[in-house]
Amino acid sequence: MKNVFIRVSVFNIIYFSIGAVIIYISGLSLYLLVPLAAVILFWARYSYRMNIEALKKEDLLRIEGREGAVIEEINPYGIVKIGNEYWKAYSEKIIPKGKIVKVIRIEGLTLIVGVENDNR
Numbered sequence: 693m694k695n696v697f698i699r700v701s702v703f704n705i706i707y708f709s710i711g712a713v714i715i716y717i718s719g720l721s722l723y724l725l726v727p728l729a730a731v732i733l734f735w736a737r738y739s740y741r742m743n744i745e746a747l748k749k750e751d752l753l754r755i756e757g758r759e760g761a762v763i764e765e766i767n768p769y770g771i772v773k774i775g776n777e778y779w780k781a782y783s784e785k786i787i788p789k790g791k792i793v794k795v796i797r798i799e800g801l802t803l804i805v806g807v808e809n810d811n812r
Contacts, residue, residue: 756796758794767787768782768783779803783806
């Protein structure tokens with residue numbers, strides 16, 4: 693989270709500086725810097741929040757390593773439920789309905805799964 697704050701702050705300082713130079717070169721009043729600073733401050737706050745929300749969602753999208761239940765027998769393709777989502781799944785082995793599987797990797801919209809433990 694600290695890296696996001698630093699990145700957003702640096703970009704906003706750059707934006708402010710470019711805006712100040714444009715105002716100075718164009719001969720406009722320096723009183724325009726106050727509204728420009730307010731806009732940059734608003735943008736900094738907004739972009740920081742959006743970056744934080746994106747980072748939180750990124751963790752939710754990491755599906756490798758998660759476990760799910762087989763809804764439709766995998767032979768070699770089937771359906772698994774992970775969380776509240778249904779996914780097309782592939783496995784080299786036949787996996788019966790109801791078995792718990794672990795996501796090995798994702799290829800496109802298909803999960804490559806395996807049985808984590810045969811004792812389940």
